[in-house]
Amino acid sequence: MSSITILMTLQNLAGVLTLAGAIIVVAVVIFVISSTSKEEDKDAAKHKVYSVRTRYFFGLCLVLIVGLFISLRLLPYPRANAVADETVSIVGVQWFWKMANGERTTGPLEFVGSNEVTVPAKKNLKFVVTSADVNHSFGIYNSKGVLVTQTQAMPQYNNVLYHQFDEPGEYYVVCMEYCGQTHSYMVGKIHVQ
Amino acid sequence: MSTLEISQVEKKKERKLAIIWAVTFLIVFPLLVILGLYMRLNQGKVVELDYTKFYAFMTMHGLGMAGVLFSVAFAGLWYLISTRITRLSLGVGYFVYFTVLIGFLALAYGTLIGNFAAGWYMLYPLPFKGASWATWSTQVSAVALILMGIAWLVGILHLLYALTKRYGGFFNLLGWQYLRKGDHEKLPSVVLIATVALIPGIFAFLAGAVMLIMYLLQTFEPSLAFNPLLMKNLTFFFGHMLVNVTLYCGVGWVYALMPEFTKREWKVDKVVVYSWNATFFFIVFAYLHHLYMDFAQPRSMQYIGQIFSYMSAVPATAVTMFGIIAQVYHSKMKWSIFPLMSLFGMMGWAIGGFAALVDTTIAINVGLHNTLWVPAHFHTYMLMGVVLFIFGYLFYLFSGEEGIHLKNVTGKAGFWLFVIGAYGFLLMFYLSGINGVPRRFADYQGIEAGHVKETGTQLARYAAMFIYLILLGLLVMYWSLFAKLTRRQKASAW
Ligand code: HEM
Numbered sequence: 001m002s003s004i005t006i007l008m009t010l011q012n013l014a015g016v017l018t019l020a021g022a023i024i025v026v027a028v029v030i031f032v033i034s035s036t037s038k039e040e041d042k043d044a045a046k047h048k049v050y051s052v053r054t055r056y057f058f059g060l061c062l063v064l065i066v067g068l069f070i071s072l073r074l075l076p077y078p079r080a081n082a083v084a085d086e087t088v089s090i091v092g093v094q095w096f097w098k099m100a101n102g103e104r105t106t107g108p109l110e111f112v113g114s115n116e117v118t119v120p121a122k123k124n125l126k127f128v129v130t131s132a133d134v135n136h137s138f139g140i141y142n143s144k145g146v147l148v149t150q151t152q153a154m155p156q157y158n159n160v161l162y163h164q165f166d167e168p169g170e171y172y173v174v175c176m177e178y179c180g181q182t183h184s185y186m187v188g189k190i191h192v193q
Numbered sequence: 194m195s196t197l198e199i200s201q202v203e204k205k206k207e208r209k210l211a212i213i214w215a216v217t218f219l220i221v222f223p224l225l226v227i228l229g230l231y232m233r234l235n236q237g238k239v240v241e242l243d244y245t246k247f248y249a250f251m252t253m254h255g256l257g258m259a260g261v262l263f264s265v266a267f268a269g270l271w272y273l274i275s276t277r278i279t280r281l282s283l284g285v286g287y288f289v290y291f292t293v294l295i296g297f298l299a300l301a302y303g304t305l306i307g308n309f310a311a312g313w314y315m316l317y318p319l320p321f322k323g324a325s326w327a328t329w330s331t332q333v334s335a336v337a338l339i340l341m342g343i344a345w346l347v348g349i350l351h352l353l354y355a356l357t358k359r360y361g362g363f364f365n366l367l368g369w370q371y372l373r374k375g376d377h378e379k380l381p382s383v384v385l386i387a388t389v390a391l392i393p394g395i396f397a398f399l400a401g402a403v404m405l406i407m408y409l410l411q412t413f414e415p416s417l418a419f420n421p422l423l424m425k426n427l428t429f430f431f432g433h434m435l436v437n438v439t440l441y442c443g444v445g446w447v448y449a450l451m452p453e454f455t456k457r458e459w460k461v462d463k464v465v466v467y468s469w470n471a472t473f474f475f476i477v478f479a480y481l482h483h484l485y486m487d488f489a490q491p492r493s494m495q496y497i498g499q500i501f502s503y504m505s506a507v508p509a510t511a512v513t514m515f516g517i518i519a520q521v522y523h524s525k526m527k528w529s530i531f532p533l534m535s536l537f538g539m540m541g542w543a544i545g546g547f548a549a550l551v552d553t554t555i556a557i558n559v560g561l562h563n564t565l566w567v568p569a570h571f572h573t574y575m576l577m578g579v580v581l582f583i584f585g586y587l588f589y590l591f592s593g594e595e596g597i598h599l600k601n602v603t604g605k606a607g608f609w610l611f612v613i614g615a616y617g618f619l620l621m622f623y624l625s626g627i628n629g630v631p632r633r634f635a636d637y638q639g640i641e642a643g644h645v646k647e648t649g650t651q652l653a654r655y656a657a658m659f660i661y662l663i664l665l666g667l668l669v670m671y672w673s674l675f676a677k678l679t680r681r682q683k684a685s686a687w
Pocket residue numbers: 226228229230232233251252254255256258259262311312313314568572575576580618631632633634660663
């Protein structure tokens with residue numbers, strides 16, 4: 001089970017899809033180059049290519065429409081009827097995270113939180129994410145180093161991210177938006193129990 | 194109609210301008226690649242750069258590359274149009290050149306000396322909060338970019354004006370006469386594509402200029418503040434368009450010149466007109482995919498972003514890619530360096546485009562946004578797309594209309610080194626993205642999750658080795674290019 005979940009990350013899916021696409025493209029290029037050893041009348045050649053093109057056109061449209069139907073149902077955004085078991089407030093500041101359980105009652109500047117927070121597993125958590133200065137991005141990695149989910153931390157806006165941790169353990173917060181000099185050290189921790 | 198003829202003297206003068214642009218590109222490009230090399234060496238912990246220096250390099254590299262590639266792509270269109278289609282003003286041409294050059298040097302001063310380091314996109318309000326550089330560097334860099342923007346706007350407007358006059362109406366440039374019944378003058382495909390590329394270019398540069406002026410105002414009046422979500426929309430509207438426009442400029446001369454090698458016409462017809470007009474429409478909205486992770490952005494715009502990004506794959510592949518296949522298939526052509534680079538450029542565009550399509554799926558983007566997957570895909574279609582188109586054009590320009598058909602062993606050897614190096618370099622970006630390595634990280638030493646730190650560092654080292662190969666390939670291509678230009682090399686005929 002767990003080996004399957006490792007294999008089935010979004011990142012691996014992207015890699016496999018792109019590899020397949022790249023192989024097809026390279027194969028077409030090789031085929032086209034090798035076809036030039038032969039000569040054919042230009043109208044006959046065009047006719048052949050264009051009849052493939054018609055099929056390609058409808059095939060592609062079909063794939064894109066099916067792709068849209070499937071993928072637009074799997075959006076990371078909060079659903080209108082979403083209910084949270086618990087709320088976690090997140091504020092990005094150059095260059096650390098202020099995180100605390102519960103609803104934030106102050107402005108982002110005054111808000112007090114820490115670089116580590118503890119949350120329960122198997123609960124639907126509502127992360128309310130914002131910034132006290134520039135844009136940051138709240139990215140969550142699991143202990144295996146897989147980027148699980150993220151949302152931007154933009155000043156003046158609250159980005160709401162629902163996430164449920166299915167397995168307890170250590171999770172890591174990494175800033176995913178360039179926010180100045182020590183951006184690459186703007187990290188935090190989430191303990192999931 | 195003899196007054197419309199472009200004289201030999203005029204052609205010579207336009208060629209000189211084109212060569213000045215080309216040589217400038219050939220000097221600047223490898224310097225920007227070396228900034229990229231330093232970034233990867235720092236990420237691999239082979240060298241130690243100051244953080245501010247790293248990000249100043251990143252900013253100069255990104256803006257410099259985008260600027261110089263657009264410039265030379267535009268200069269290439271200018272050259273083709275001014276020598277084959279309609280007369281263009283040399284005065285305007287040199288004005289664009291010198292203004293862009295001054296802007297470029299000022300930008301280098303602002304970033305490399307002044308340490309302006311807000312990234313190419315200088316995401317608002319980053320330049321104003323916690324900046325590690327002086328306000329004057331922000332001001333110099335903003336003015337530099339505004340200068341370049343003005344120069345390009347002037348150049349674009351002049352070119353479109355001349356074409357409109359030549360073809361008797363603006364909509365004729367978009368090929369709309371093909372959709373009506375009746376006779377009409379033939380429209381060269383390069384004119385259609387130039388128009389479709391450059392009109393959004395105007396919007397892009399205007400959006401960029403407005404934004405930069407807002408930035409400038411705020412440096413003088415710090416109490417000003419703008420809406421960060423609006424600014425982010427403007428930023429990516431500008432950036433996304435600029436990249437697309439650059440790509441289409443390159444595609445323009447592939448359409449124009451490929452027939453000289455395949456001996457088959459590449460005509461404008463209804464399908465081509467519909468396709469490029471649709472492209473025009475798609476690229477204006479596809480930029481929204483840069484804001485997927487801004488959950489506060491209206492939901493409808495997220496949908497539009499994904500739908501339009503998906504759709505843009507249709508004209509690009511079904512018309513342009515199939516167009517080049519129809520050119521080449523069973524054509525018994527000789528693979529001299531121009532068609533080789535053009536076809537490989539299309540290949541890079543297709544592969545990078547495919548990686549983009551995957552990433553523009555919102556459900557997948559949540560795992561790839563701001564990882565190295567993003568530089569991976571756009572470097573694929575810039576470096577293995579646009580840059581190859583540009584080198585193809587440069588070989589054409591330097592070798593001349595006959596010389597380009599000759600055998601060029603040195604040039605091709607350089608090409609292969611370059612291609613192998615580049616795909617190796619790109620593969621490291623892709624693998625990093627798959628392994629969750631974030632982009633715009635000076636180094637990965639601070640990441641504790643899993644093996645991200647070790648993987649990212651190691652892949653950066655491998656990437657650096659491939660960059661040396663890229664530089665070697667460039668050197669060999671330069672050797673061949675300058676031999677062509679000075680005509681010292683007597684290439685043997687096929
Ligand atoms: C061999 C050639 C090149 C090398 C070695 C190179 C290297 C790099 C590296 C290491 C980064 C930083 C990635 C990160 O950690 O986020 C980068 C970013 C970038 N590169 Fe390149 N690059 C090359 C070619 C190009 C080309 C042809 C373009 C054309 C547009 C380009 C445009 C950019 C841009 C826009 C960025 C993002 C800058 C930012 O985030 O502000 N690069 N490149």
